[in-house]
Amino acid sequence: xxEINPISVEEIWQFLEEVSDPEIPVLNVVEMGIVREVWxxxxxxxxxxxxxxxxxxxxxxxENEIKKKLLEKGFEKASVVTDYKETxxxxxxxxxxxxxxxxxxxxxxxxxxxxxxxxTNLKGSQKIVPCxxxxxxxxxxxxxxxxxxxxxxxxxxxxxxxxxHFKCI
Amino acid sequence: xSTFDTxxxxxxxxxxxxLLRLADDRLILGHRLSEWxxxxxxxxxxxxxxxxxxxxxxxxxALYEYAARxxxxxxxxxxxxxxxxxxxxxxxxxxxxxxxxxxxxxxxFLFSSFSYFLYKELIETVEDEQFNGMLQKHFxxxxxxxxxxxEWVLRHGDGTEESxxxxxxxxxxxxxxxxxxxxxxxxxxxxxxNNLYVDVxxxxxxxxxLINSTLEEATLTVPDYNxxxxxxxxxxxxxxxxxxxxxxxxxLRRSYPDAEWK
Numbered sequence: 001x002x003e004i005n006p007i008s009v010e011e012i013w014q015f016l017e018e019v020s021d022p023e024i025p026v027l028n029v030v031e032m033g034i035v036r037e038v039w040x041x042x043x044x045x046x047x048x049x050x051x052x053x054x055x056x057x058x059x060x061x062x063e064n065e066i067k068k069k070l071l072e073k074g075f076e077k078a079s080v081v082t083d084y085k086e087t088x089x090x091x092x093x094x095x096x097x098x099x100x101x102x103x104x105x106x107x108x109x110x111x112x113x114x115x116x117x118x119x120t121n122l123k124g125s126q127k128i129v130p131c132x133x134x135x136x137x138x139x140x141x142x143x144x145x146x147x148x149x150x151x152x153x154x155x156x157x158x159x160x161x162x163x164x165h166f167k168c169i
Numbered sequence: 170x171s172t173f174d175t176x177x178x179x180x181x182x183x184x185x186x187x188l189l190r191l192a193d194d195r196l197i198l199g200h201r202l203s204e205w206x207x208x209x210x211x212x213x214x215x216x217x218x219x220x221x222x223x224x225x226x227x228x229x230x231a232l233y234e235y236a237a238r239x240x241x242x243x244x245x246x247x248x249x250x251x252x253x254x255x256x257x258x259x260x261x262x263x264x265x266x267x268x269x270x271x272x273x274x275x276x277x278f279l280f281s282s283f284s285y286f287l288y289k290e291l292i293e294t295v296e297d298e299q300f301n302g303m304l305q306k307h308f309x310x311x312x313x314x315x316x317x318x319x320e321w322v323l324r325h326g327d328g329t330e331e332s333x334x335x336x337x338x339x340x341x342x343x344x345x346x347x348x349x350x351x352x353x354x355x356x357x358x359x360x361x362x363n364n365l366y367v368d369v370x371x372x373x374x375x376x377x378x379l380i381n382s383t384l385e386e387a388t389l390t391v392p393d394y395n396x397x398x399x400x401x402x403x404x405x406x407x408x409x410x411x412x413x414x415x416x417x418x419x420x421l422r423r424s425y426p427d428a429e430w431k
Binding site for chain 2: 053056084085086087118122144145149153169
C-alpha cells in the first residue's frame with residue numbers, strides 16, 4: 001500500500017510542542033494541556049483545543065500560533081477547533097511543565113482539591129504556597145489576581161520576595 | 170431575531186435566548202468593571218478589577234460565540250456591537266454607572282453570589298455538552314469573584330466610619346435592582362422545563378443566607394427584601410444608563426466596521 005501521508009499524528013504533536021504560550025514562554029501548548037486531540041480528515045488536519053482561563057487574551061494568539069506553526073511545516077489545511085466539552089484544569093499540566101514554571105519564578109499550581117464545601121470555607125484559612133525561590137512555607141497571599149488571568153500574587157516572608165502563583169483551577 | 174417580548178418556539182431558540190441573557194449580563198458588567206482600569210484605589214485592586222472584567226467578557230464571548238454558531242451569525246461581535254439597547258437582555262443591576270469602589274464591590278458581591286448558585290444548579294441541569302462545559306469552566310472563576318468581593322464587603326463594613334457608610338449606601342441603592350435576578354418570566358419557566366434554565370426560587374433562601382451572614386459579619390444592615398423592585402430590563406426596558414454605555418462600547422466597531430487589529 002502506498003503511504004499517502006508520510007507525516008504521522010505523533011509528529012504533529014511534536015510540532016505543536018514547538019508552540020509556546022505567549023505569556024509564559026517556557027511552556028508549550030502541549031504540556032499545558034491545551035491541545036486535546038489531533039487527527040487527519042480528508043487530507044486536512046484538525047487540532048482540537050480547549051481554552052484555559054476565560055479571560056485569557058492569549059487564547060486567540062495561541063490559536064494563530066498553532067496555525068502558523070503548521071503552515072510553516074507545510075500544512076495549509078489545518079483547522080483549529082475550540083471545544084468546551086472538557087473543562088481545562090491545571091491538573092492537566094505535566095510535572096515537567098510545573099517544574100519549568102518553578103524555575104521560571106512562578107509557583108506552580110498544586111493538585112486541585114474538591115471544593116464542594118466552598119461556601120463554608122469562604123471564611124476559612126488560605127492554602128500555603130511555597131516560595132519558588134527559597135522553598136519557604138512562610139508566604140502570604142497579597143492578591144488573588146495578578147498580572148495575567150492565570151496568576152495570583154504572593155509574598156515570601158522568608159526571602160522577602162514577591163512572587164506569582166499559577167492559579168489552581 | 171428581535172426578541173423583544175417574544176417566546177422562542179424551538180429548543181434551539183430557547184437555548185440561544187438563555188445564552189444571550191447570561192452573556193449580556195456578563196458583557197455589560199465586564200464593561201462597567203473595565204472602566205476601573207487605571208483608576209483602582211491601589212495597584213492590586215486595579216489588577217483585580219481588570220481581571221474580573223476580563224473573566225466576565227471572556228464568559229460573554231464564549232456564550233455569544235456558541236449562540237452565533239447556532240444562529241448562523243458571523244461571530245460573537247454581532248451580539249456585542251450590532252444590537253441596540255432594546256435588544257439587550259441584561260438585568261439593570263449590571264448597567265448602573267460604576268459608582269465608587271464600595272458600589273463596585275457591593276454589586277460584584279450581589280452578582281457573583283447569585284451567579285454562584287445559578288451556575289451550580291445549571292451545571293446539574295443542562296444537558297447540552299458545550300453549554301455545560303462552559304458553565305463548569307466559568308463556575309471555577311465565579312468562585313474567585315465571590316471570594317474577592319466578599320472579602321472587600323467585610324473590609325468596608327468593618328473598616329472606617331466612611332467605608333462603612335459608603336458600602337451601606339451602595340447596598341441600599343442597589344437593593345431594588347436585585348429583584349430581577351430572581352424573576353421567573355414565561356421564557357425562564359419554559360426554558361427550565363426544557364432543562365436549559367433552573368427555577369431560581371429553589372435556592373433564593375440559600376442566597377439570602379449568604380448575603381445576610383456576610384452583611385452581618387461586616388456590621389451592615391440588611392436592606393428590606395420586600396421593598397419595591399425594578400423590573401423590565403430583560404425585556405428591553407432598561408435604565409437610561411445602558412444607551413450611554415453602548416454608545417461608548419460600540420462606537421468604534423460601528424464607525425469602522427472593517428477595522429482590524431494589525
